[in-house]
Amino acid sequence: MVRYSDELIDEIKNRNDIVDVISQYVILKRSGRNFFGLCPFHKEKSPSFAVSPDKQIFHCFGCGVGGNVFHFVSKIENMSFIETVQMLAEKSGVELPTLENSEDTEKMMLKSKVYEINQLTAQFYHENLYKPSAKPAQEYVKKRKLDNQTLKKFLIGYSPNSNQELYQYLKSKGFSDKEILASTLVNRTNDGRYIDRFRGRLMFTIQDVRDRVIAFGGRVLDDSKPKYINSSENIVYSKGRHLFGMNIAKKSNTKKLLVVEGYMDAISLHQRGIDYAVASLGTAMTEAQGRLLRNSAEQVIIGYDADGAGQAATMRGLEILQNLGCDVRILQIEGAKDPDEYVIKYGPERFQKCVDKAISLVEYKVKMLKQGLNLEMANDKIKFLKEIAKILSSVTNEIEREVYIEQISLEYKITKEAIYAEITKIQQKNTSSVNKLQRAKPQITAEKQTTENEQESKSERLVIYLLINYPQEAYPILKENIPVEVFKSERNRQIVKKLYEEFEKGNTNTENVLNWFEKQEIINYISWILAYDFEITELHKCIEDIVNLYKKEKLIARRNAIIKQLENNQTLENTTNLEQELNQIIIQLAKIK
Numbered sequence: 280m281v282r283y284s285d286e287l288i289d290e291i292k293n294r295n296d297i298v299d300v301i302s303q304y305v306i307l308k309r310s311g312r313n314f315f316g317l318c319p320f321h322k323e324k325s326p327s328f329a330v331s332p333d334k335q336i337f338h339c340f341g342c343g344v345g346g347n348v349f350h351f352v353s354k355i356e357n358m359s360f361i362e363t364v365q366m367l368a369e370k371s372g373v374e375l376p377t378l379e380n381s382e383d384t385e386k387m388m389l390k391s392k393v394y395e396i397n398q399l400t401a402q403f404y405h406e407n408l409y410k411p412s413a414k415p416a417q418e419y420v421k422k423r424k425l426d427n428q429t430l431k432k433f434l435i436g437y438s439p440n441s442n443q444e445l446y447q448y449l450k451s452k453g454f455s456d457k458e459i460l461a462s463t464l465v466n467r468t469n470d471g472r473y474i475d476r477f478r479g480r481l482m483f484t485i486q487d488v489r490d491r492v493i494a495f496g497g498r499v500l501d502d503s504k505p506k507y508i509n510s511s512e513n514i515v516y517s518k519g520r521h522l523f524g525m526n527i528a529k530k531s532n533t534k535k536l537l538v539v540e541g542y543m544d545a546i547s548l549h550q551r552g553i554d555y556a557v558a559s560l561g562t563a564m565t566e567a568q569g570r571l572l573r574n575s576a577e578q579v580i581i582g583y584d585a586d587g588a589g590q591a592a593t594m595r596g597l598e599i600l601q602n603l604g605c606d607v608r609i610l611q612i613e614g615a616k617d618p619d620e621y622v623i624k625y626g627p628e629r630f631q632k633c634v635d636k637a638i639s640l641v642e643y644k645v646k647m648l649k650q651g652l653n654l655e656m657a658n659d660k661i662k663f664l665k666e667i668a669k670i671l672s673s674v675t676n677e678i679e680r681e682v683y684i685e686q687i688s689l690e691y692k693i694t695k696e697a698i699y700a701e702i703t704k705i706q707q708k709n710t711s712s713v714n715k716l717q718r719a720k721p722q723i724t725a726e727k728q729t730t731e732n733e734q735e736s737k738s739e740r741l742v743i744y745l746l747i748n749y750p751q752e753a754y755p756i757l758k759e760n761i762p763v764e765v766f767k768s769e770r771n772r773q774i775v776k777k778l779y780e781e782f783e784k785g786n787t788n789t790e791n792v793l794n795w796f797e798k799q800e801i802i803n804y805i806s807w808i809l810a811y812d813f814e815i816t817e818l819h820k821c822i823e824d825i826v827n828l829y830k831k832e833k834l835i836a837r838r839n840a841i842i843k844q845l846e847n848n849q850t851l852e853n854t855t856n857l858e859q860e861l862n863q864i865i866i867q868l869a870k871i872k
Contacts, residue, residue, distance in 0.1 A: 283364060283375070288349075288791050291364060294371035297335045297348040303574045304355055306604040313810075317602075319355060319566070320344050329810055336793070338803075338810040345806025347793050355570075357517065361387065386514075392458040393515050396449060397492035400464055403448055404436025404482040404495075413437040415500040416481045423543065424623065429550040432527065433484065438497060440479030463511040464495070477508070483542040485510070485560070486526045488571070493521065496542055496560075509560070519565035522572070523558040524549065529575050531555040536576040537610065537634065538564070538596065539618050540583050547619040551627040553634075556582075556618075564596035569603045580637045582610035584617045594647075597640050608637035641683050644670050654691065664693055668701030738828055739771045740808050745822060746778045747809065750787040753822050758782070760826045765833070770804060838865070 298314055301307065307314035307330060318328035318339040327341035338345035344354070353363040361384075368375050408416055408430065416437035420430065429435070438445070446465045456473070459465050465473050480497030487493050494510035510516055524545045528536060531554040539545050539558050548556040555576075559568060572579045579600055583593045593609060600607040612633050615621035622630045638646070648666050652659040667687060674680040688695045742761060745753040758779055766772040777795060781787075793802050815821045841861045845854065 285786075285788065285791055285794075287373070287375070288364070288794060289788075291368050291371060291373050292335065292348055292791070294373060295348050295367045296332070297337060297351070298330055298332050300348050300367075301330050301337060301351055304570050318342060318344075319570070331810060334809050335790075336806050336809050338806040340807075340810075343803050343807065344799075345803045345810065346799075347791075347806075350793065350799075350802060350806075357520070359386070389458065389461055390514050392454065393462045393513065394491050394493075396454055396458060396462045396464065397494070397515070399449070399452060400445060400462075400495070401434045401436065401484040401492045403445065404438055404477075404484070405431070405434050406436070407439060408435065408437040408482075410437075412439065415479075419481055419500055423547070425546065425550060429546060432549070433524075433546055434486075434492075435546070436482040436484070438475065438477035438480050438482050442474045442478065445475045445477075446473045461514055463513045463516075476510075480508070483523070483546075485516075485521065485523055487521055488526050488529060488575075490526050491515075494518070496523075498542075518560045520567040520571075521560060522568055523560055525557050525571065525575065528555050528557050534576055535578040535580060535634075536572055537580045537582050537618075538572065541617075541619075544582075544617055544619045548622055548630075551622050551630075553622065553627060553630060559596075564599050566599055566603070569596075569599045569605070572600065573603050573605045578606045578608060580608045580610050580634060582612075582618050593643070597643070601640055607640055609640070609643040610634060610637050641670055641674060645687065660693075663691070664697060664701060667693075668698060668705055671698065672702045672705045736767065738825060739766055739768055740811070741813055741821075741825055742766075743771065743774055743778070743805070744808050744811070744813055745825070746775070746782075747789045747792050747805070749818060749822075750778075750782060750789055752818060754779075754782045754787070756822055756826060761829045765829060770801065774801065774805065 298307065301314075301316075305316040305319050305328065307316040308326075312331070312333060314330040314332070315326040316328050316330075317323055317326050318341055320339065321342040323341050328337065328339045330337045336345065336347050337351055346354075348367070349360060349363050352358070352367060353360055356363070356366070358366065365375060365387075367373075407413055408420075420435065425435070446459065449459050449465070456467075459473075460467060464476055466476055467473055477495060477497040480499055483496040483498070484492055485494040485496060494516040496507060496509045498507050499505075509518070512518060522538070523542055527549065533555045535555055537548070537553065537556045539548070539556055542558055545556045545558040548554075557572075581593050581596050581600075583596070597607055597609070610618070610633060612618065612621045612630075615624055618630070621633075645667065648663065648670075652663050654660050654663060671680055671683055671687075674683065684695050684698050687693065688698060742757060746757060763772050763776045763779065766775060774796075778792075781795060793805060796802055796805065813821075838861060841857050845857055845861075
């Protein structure tokens, strides 16, 4: 497996501060020397995800995941270690050496070829749009009022209505069948024939935030089904991690992003000056897309269609964005079924006013709630009050909640006291439920769980902590007095053995110690040890105490063995020797504090 030098890894890590990097994905708040936030790798309501700027590590005390900046980016972006190193190197301006052949570099080479294939294919489709054979596509873009500048800006194209035109084109460019198939732009049939995936369709080019072509969407130009087909997920494309048009929208001068449902919605808005629109690639919004939005804008506006499916998608998107800490709003339009139709019908200025008046999540929930009730009827008004209280009880900012209560009280003629009373009931009920749950099922901390499951003592973890944080001071003394064999935990034995081996080679730079281990389980465990506060005040005293502890354990074990032997029938000579040894052990134990 290819490994970059420790010096290079150090340079990349030093240029990518872990707090800065993780802050692009997680809202962090300082508490003491560390930062805390909600873990992006599991659902939680109370922050247990810790980031240490001093040690440049992260660790979640809830799910146990941990590591350094490379491990975090690798996990959250679903990339290999080499891809992560390359991404962080590019971001921080570090030039990487050319790698030798390996399984990893073979994968990287294939990805590079697929990116190249995608770029050439996008150009191939786009140029094909202007040929006489693309008349159906030309009529469609004319009907949708798309100008030439927009067609070029979004690399809109047309896939020839033939089985192998793209395949033959890519072969002529020197690409192998393996590389072409990896792009998923061409399929191989059971009898070994190669057939273009997209045929006779208007083509939308999907690019990532780095302007690389990663996938395509194809729309039929007649009444056949399916109306849209998209690229399959492949070596460079995962639809839940990207947004159509984000590469263009992020360059706009506004600090907001408008999320719409379809390609045409986004394209039509861009052509009419709403250059901060993106589309969610036909999927319900994912957390990865939510993080991409939060990292790119101060405010996110959801502009899904007004039909039932659109409203359901809006609610899912809102929940995800709210949990990620986004300032999220909902676009309200009337007189059109979607943003594309609205902006064409009423113009960009009127559409921009709708954007400026986009309502908050609370206001949207209240509006949706009101639609199914008749507030002239007492029962419905009582139900409305109870549901309103549930919505407002989740608003943690007291000032924001006060504003909503004032507004709802005036608009729906419900006294503020009645709303406050219902909110108090809900909060008391929630508190009671939490208390009952805690009494019925005590929480097991990560430390207790690990200790109970594998009988790992705090002293063994302290040895690892000292070796990593103070190798120069601790290693010579601990290696001489605490051999690997004495560790009860197999995991701790493996870690200490590796540390001793590296230190023996003279490699005492432990800044990249997590990169010495391949198993994520070990990396999580070490990050937890490093995040744990052992409350060391005097280093040399701590090292002396831990050595004495192991000496004491060894002497006690030998003492107990001798006592057991003396209880058995032994020869007089052997008994005398054992008794003398026992006396010496007792004296040594007395000297150890």
